[in-house]
Amino acid sequence: MDILRFATAGSVDDGKSTLIGRLLFDSKAIFEDQLEAVERTSRDRGTEYTDLSLLTDGLRAEREQGITIDVAYRYFATPKRKFIIADTPGHIQYTRNMVTGASTADLAIILIDARKGVLEQSRRHAFLTTLLRVPHLVLAVNKMDLVDYSEERFEEIREEFTQFASKLNASDLTFIPISALHGDNVVSRSESMPWYQGPSLLHHLEHVHIASDRNLVDVRFPVQYVIRPHKTEFHDYRGYAGQVAGGVLKPGDDVMHLPSGLTTKIASIDTFDGPVTEAFAPMSVTLRLEDDIDISRGDMICRPNNQPQVSQEIEAMVCWMADTAKLTPRTKLTIKHTTRTARALVKDLHYRLDVNTLHRDETATSLSLNEIGRVSLRITQPLFVDDYARNRQTGGFILIDEATNGTVGAGMIL
Amino acid sequence: MLQHDYTTSQLDVLEAEAIHIMREVAAEFERPCLLFSGGKDSIVMLRIAEKAFWPAPIPFPLMHVDTGHNFPEVIDYRDRRSAELGARLVVASVQDSIDAGRVVEETGRRASRNRLQTTTLLDAIEEHEFDAVFGGARRDEEKARAKERVFSFRDDFGQWDPKNQRPELWNLYNAKIRKGEHIRVFPLSNWTELDVWDYIRREGIEIPSIYFAHTRSVFERDGMLLPDADVVQRGDDEPLFESLVRYRTVGDMTCTGAVSSSAATVDEIIAEIAATRITERGATRADDRASEAAMEDRKKEGYF
Numbered sequence: 001m002d003i004l005r006f007a008t009a010g011s012v013d014d015g016k017s018t019l020i021g022r023l024l025f026d027s028k029a030i031f032e033d034q035l036e037a038v039e040r041t042s043r044d045r046g047t048e049y050t051d052l053s054l055l056t057d058g059l060r061a062e063r064e065q066g067i068t069i070d071v072a073y074r075y076f077a078t079p080k081r082k083f084i085i086a087d088t089p090g091h092i093q094y095t096r097n098m099v100t101g102a103s104t105a106d107l108a109i110i111l112i113d114a115r116k117g118v119l120e121q122s123r124r125h126a127f128l129t130t131l132l133r134v135p136h137l138v139l140a141v142n143k144m145d146l147v148d149y150s151e152e153r154f155e156e157i158r159e160e161f162t163q164f165a166s167k168l169n170a171s172d173l174t175f176i177p178i179s180a181l182h183g184d185n186v187v188s189r190s191e192s193m194p195w196y197q198g199p200s201l202l203h204h205l206e207h208v209h210i211a212s213d214r215n216l217v218d219v220r221f222p223v224q225y226v227i228r229p230h231k232t233e234f235h236d237y238r239g240y241a242g243q244v245a246g247g248v249l250k251p252g253d254d255v256m257h258l259p260s261g262l263t264t265k266i267a268s269i270d271t272f273d274g275p276v277t278e279a280f281a282p283m284s285v286t287l288r289l290e291d292d293i294d295i296s297r298g299d300m301i302c303r304p305n306n307q308p309q310v311s312q313e314i315e316a317m318v319c320w321m322a323d324t325a326k327l328t329p330r331t332k333l334t335i336k337h338t339t340r341t342a343r344a345l346v347k348d349l350h351y352r353l354d355v356n357t358l359h360r361d362e363t364a365t366s367l368s369l370n371e372i373g374r375v376s377l378r379i380t381q382p383l384f385v386d387d388y389a390r391n392r393q394t395g396g397f398i399l400i401d402e403a404t405n406g407t408v409g410a411g412m413i414l
Numbered sequence: 415m416l417q418h419d420y421t422t423s424q425l426d427v428l429e430a431e432a433i434h435i436m437r438e439v440a441a442e443f444e445r446p447c448l449l450f451s452g453g454k455d456s457i458v459m460l461r462i463a464e465k466a467f468w469p470a471p472i473p474f475p476l477m478h479v480d481t482g483h484n485f486p487e488v489i490d491y492r493d494r495r496s497a498e499l500g501a502r503l504v505v506a507s508v509q510d511s512i513d514a515g516r517v518v519e520e521t522g523r524r525a526s527r528n529r530l531q532t533t534t535l536l537d538a539i540e541e542h543e544f545d546a547v548f549g550g551a552r553r554d555e556e557k558a559r560a561k562e563r564v565f566s567f568r569d570d571f572g573q574w575d576p577k578n579q580r581p582e583l584w585n586l587y588n589a590k591i592r593k594g595e596h597i598r599v600f601p602l603s604n605w606t607e608l609d610v611w612d613y614i615r616r617e618g619i620e621i622p623s624i625y626f627a628h629t630r631s632v633f634e635r636d637g638m639l640l641p642d643a644d645v646v647q648r649g650d651d652e653p654l655f656e657s658l659v660r661y662r663t664v665g666d667m668t669c670t671g672a673v674s675s676s677a678a679t680v681d682e683i684i685a686e687i688a689a690t691r692i693t694e695r696g697a698t699r700a701d702d703r704a705s706e707a708a709m710e711d712r713k714k715e716g717y718f
Contacts, residue, residue, distance in 0.1 A: 003424045032691045070561045070579065075554045075606045082424040084604055096581055103583040211421045225437040229470040237469060243434040243585070248420075272465035280420050284433035284466070297441050321581050336586050339441070398586045405590035407580040 001077070004205060007086040007101040007134065009125040010111030015142045019111065019180035020074065020087060023202065026187045029076030071101045080206040095128065095355065095370035096321045099410055102132035103396065106210045109138045109201075114147045114177070118160045124355045126161070130168045131317060131372070131412065133392055135213040137165075138174045140201060144193065145179040151195040167358070172208075176201050214281045215391045219247030219255070220308060221301040222338035222384075222394070227286055239270055239286035240295055245338065245393035246386075247303070248280045249287070257293050258300040258310060258384050264291040281393070298340035300384035308384040308394055314344075314377045315414045316388075317353075318399070320367040322408035325401060327367040327375070333409070337383045337397035344399065348376040374414070388412035425613055429462065432601035434585060435564060436466040439546050439599050440473050442589035446546035446599075447504065449718065450476040452484075452492035452622055453664040455550030455602060458610050461619055462601060463548075464499065475502040477547075479535045481527040482509045483645045483666040491622040506538035523647045526668045532717045536572040539596060546589075546597045549718050554606045555694070558710035564603050570594035572716030598718075607694050608687055615680045625683065627660045627676045638671030662687075662694050 010016040025035075074085040086101030088094075102108060108129040112122050129137055139161055147153045154177045165173055176185055177196055184190035187202045199207070224242040249255075249266060256263045267288040269279050279285045287301065295301075302308060320327045327346060335344040352364035352373040360374075367373045388395030399409030422430075439446050448463060450456045463472045476496055480489075496503040508527050511517045516537065517530040539547060553560045563579050565587040580588050591597060602610070614621060631642040633652040640646055642654050646668050659672035660683075677683045709717075 001424050002421050003427050028691075033693055070576070072557075072560045073553045073604070074560065075604070077606070077608070082606075082609075100581045100583055104585075214420070216420060224434070225441045225467075227467060227470050231469070231471075234469045239469075241437055241466070243430060270468075272468040282422065282427060282430050284430040284437070286468075334590070336588070339438075392584065396584045396586070398583055398588065400588055400590055405588070405592065407582070407588045410581070410583045 001079075001081060002211070003082045003084060004107060004208070004210060005084045005086065005105050006107040006109060006205065007088055007098070007105040007129075008109045008111070009088060009098060009129070010109075010121075014111040014113050015180040016087075016111050019109075019140070019142065019178070019186065019201075020085060022180055022183060022186050023083075023085075024074060024076050026183075026202075027076040027078055029074070071097050078202070078206055083205065094124075095319060095372070098125065098128045099132060099319045099321075102129055102134050103392075103410065105132075105134045106213060107136035107138060107205070107208060108134045109140050111140050111142050112157060112161075114141050114143045114150075114153055114157065117157050118164065120356050122161070123164055126165060126168060126170065127355055127358065130165075130170050131319075133389060133412075135210070136172045136174070136208050137170050138176060138201070138204065140180075141175065141177045142180050144177045144184060144190075145182055149177075149184075149190075149192045151193070154196075174198070174204060174208075176204065215246040215393075216248055216280055217246070218306050218308075218386065218391060219249055219253075219301075219303045220245040220384075220386070220391065220394050221249065221255075221287065222340070223295055223297055223299045223301065224339045225297060226295065237288075238292075239288050240301065241284070241286045242339065243284045244279050244281045246281060246391050247306075248278055249285075250278045251275070254304055255289070255301050256304040256307060257289075257295055258302065258307065259382055260293060260299075262291075262293050263304050264289045264293060266290075298338075300338070302384075308386050310382045310384055312379045312382050313347075314379060314383065314385065314411075316375055316377065316397070316411040317372060317414065318367065318375045318409050318411045319372045320369060320409050322401060322406065323369055325404075325408060327373075327409065328365060332402060334400040334402055335377070335379060335383075335397055335411075336400065337385065338394060340381070340383060342379050342381040342383065343402075344377045344379050346375060347378050350374040350376070375411070377411075385413050387414060425609065425616060428602075428605055428609060429465070429613070431585070431604065432459075432462045433466040435587070435599060435601040436463055436548070438587050438589065439548070439597075440467070443546040443597070445542065445544050446474040446548065447477045447542065447544045448472070448474060448548040449550065450478055450492065450496065450503070451550075451664065452478075452488040452495070453550065454610055454614065454621060454625065455552065457495070457619060457621060458605075458613055459548060459550045459601060460495065460499070461613075461617055472499060472501055475504050475542075477504040477506060477538060477542075477544075479506045479531045479538070480508065481531060481666050482507065483527055483668050485622070485624055485641075485661075485664065485667060487624050488622045488664055491620075495620075504538065504542065506534050508534045510534070511537065523649055525647065526666060528666060528669055529712065529717075532572075532712065532715050535718070536716050539572065540594075544596060545591060546599055548599045548601060550602055551600050551718060552605050552607070552610075553600075553603050556709045558713055562600065562603070562713075564600055565589065566598040566600065567591070568596050568598060568716065572596070574598075574713050574716070576710065576714070608684070611680065611684045611687060615684060621680075622664065624661045624664065627658055627678050629656055630659050630672065631655070632657050632659060632672060639674070640671060641667050643667045
């Protein structure tokens with residue numbers, strides 16, 4: 001059994017909570033005491049139906065105001081897979097939360113109300129999903145019951161969205177007509193839409209192939225921690241611990257250390273449970289090398305004939321997340337990229353992107369909360385980077401405000 | 415050409431993620447510690463720590479906030495396991511906090527030291543200057559926890575501000591703090607109760623005996639089975655009876671209920687949990703029943 005992480009985008013009006021509630025309920029991930037609590041609260045408030053959003057809105061302020069503030073993580077499993085849902089709220093701090101939820105997602109579900117069709121927000125969701133390189137996108141056309149399960153309406157929406165998506169680099173796009181309220185095509189195929197020949201949403205989630213979404217080609221091993229036991233038994237032991245970010249490593253492979261450029265071979269790949277014959281993402285392992293090289297946290301191990309770019313000048317799309325501070329040229333920040341932390345200076349803001357129209361505003365002089373723009377950074381130390389499109393681990397970074405220590409930006413290297 | 419499809423099982427993915435988190439903390443903080451109560455989640459967390467730094471020893475101490483109301487079987491297990499690993503165990507005692515006048519003991523039948531633990535915990539963090547504290551909490555446990563970060567920032571009063579959390583992207587964790595502040599770290603954030611049990615089975619980890627079915631003298635209160643023990647105040651209207659029970663969570667004797675069960679092995683426990691329709695905290699914890707936001711309120715003050 002493997003894990004599929006997916007993000008859901010849409011507002012309560014699109015039936016997102018109903019959909020999540022149904023997935024959790026039908027997979028028995030909602031328990032009786034949770035359901036009772038939700039039913040009680042719904043009754044107390046005089047709502048006609050059981051408000052399943054109460055299951056996900058965990059904070060007092062959220063329940064009081066009837067809004068979702070933050071990304072909530074939900075878990076359920078079927079005999080085929082374990083699922084982690086990053087449930088991102090529809091309105092408040094939308095971009096910040098969606099970007100956060102999408103950063104680790106294998107798949108995103110965008111909900112569209114069949115009556116309303118492709119709205120500005122659907123386009124915004126799709127854009128952010130592709131900006132974060134979520135490999136699989138599902139357009140769940142919901143409330144099909146309210147358009148008489150019309151194939152024509154579904155096809156209209158599919159066509160309109162496909163046209164828009166062609167501008168986006170959306171990779172794997174799947175359209176599923178559903179009714180979350182009645183359960184059509186959510187867990188099992190609907191009898192009300194015999195014209196639809198595809199899988200139900202859950203069937204798709206269970207079977208979508210994600211193993212090859214990881215980069216298994218470019219060997220990237222950011223050194224996280226040096227293990228030196230100082231025990232008689234392991235007197236000369238020196239291991240480089242980390243989580244594989246790309247490629248497949250095997251004992252005996254020629255590898256190169258960055259920044260030194262020195263080459264050596266992998267002597268062994270160690271784990272607590274014994275040595276392994278190969279390591280690939282997302283395994284956490286410890287490498288031992290044949291030669292003594294001075295290696296520390298923040299360094300990179302790769303293949304001599306396949307190296308990341310070593311650079312102190314970075315071009316990236318940055319999503320700005322600070323509540324008050326703005327990103328402007330000359331802003332100084334801390335950057336964390338893989339296991340390396342350095343300082344960064346904003347050299348230039350090339351443009352600000354309107355996430356609704358994709359218009360590039362080249363006259364922009366700053367980025368405020370939830371704005372996205374193309375930025376040039378100068379870093380105090382070389383970073384070992386790949387294009388985010390090629391590797392999400394070695395292409396993504398966060399920016400930290402040096403005064404408040406808050407995480408104020410997320411970047412994707414171009 | 416690829417020889418196989420490089421699929422990774424859910425437990426391997428969760429373990430790799432938790433190991434990565436532990437190594438980040440060991441690399442980025444001066445003085446981390448790991449909260450070890452002898453409960454199943456902290457047992458799993460300790461195994462992960464063992465794996466993350468092997469063959470080196472775990473590079474930080476363990477800490478237990480001892481209310482004095484713990485199950486003796488669990489305290490035995492705690493001491494035995496830490497000795498086995500050669501780990502340093504810091505015990506912060508709620509009784510000491512009471513004696514020093516830092517907190518006042520609750521009175522009455524429902525008196526519990528649950529809430530008092532927060533003061534003892536925060537005092538110990540300050541005394542030992544811990545800057546990162548590993549906890550075994552999981553997001554599937556409780557709805558306030560569903561929104562908590564893996565690296566959860568605490569101000570210099572130890573408080574959690576749920577509305578003002580740092581965004582957390584990819585596997586990049588922000589470890590920046592000022593002196594006096596600290597980070598609570600939850601390596602098992604993405605695990606479910608069933609994952610924890612599956613992992614205990616896979617790893618063959620020993621757990622305290624009270625997790626398995628045993629006959630115990632108990633009484634019923636609010637639909638929960640509480641144990642017959644000196645520290646638990648029982649009224650005359652709460653008669654004792656013998657019952658075959660086990661514990662699904664391990665906390666204080668005063669507020670942790672047993673569940674009726676005949677599960678005597680890890681396999682039987684897993685079968686039981688897979689079939690249950692009630693959450694672990696709902697079934698067994700009086701401390702969460704105070705209100706809808708009981709956990710959130712305690713967490714804001716600095717609770718685990």
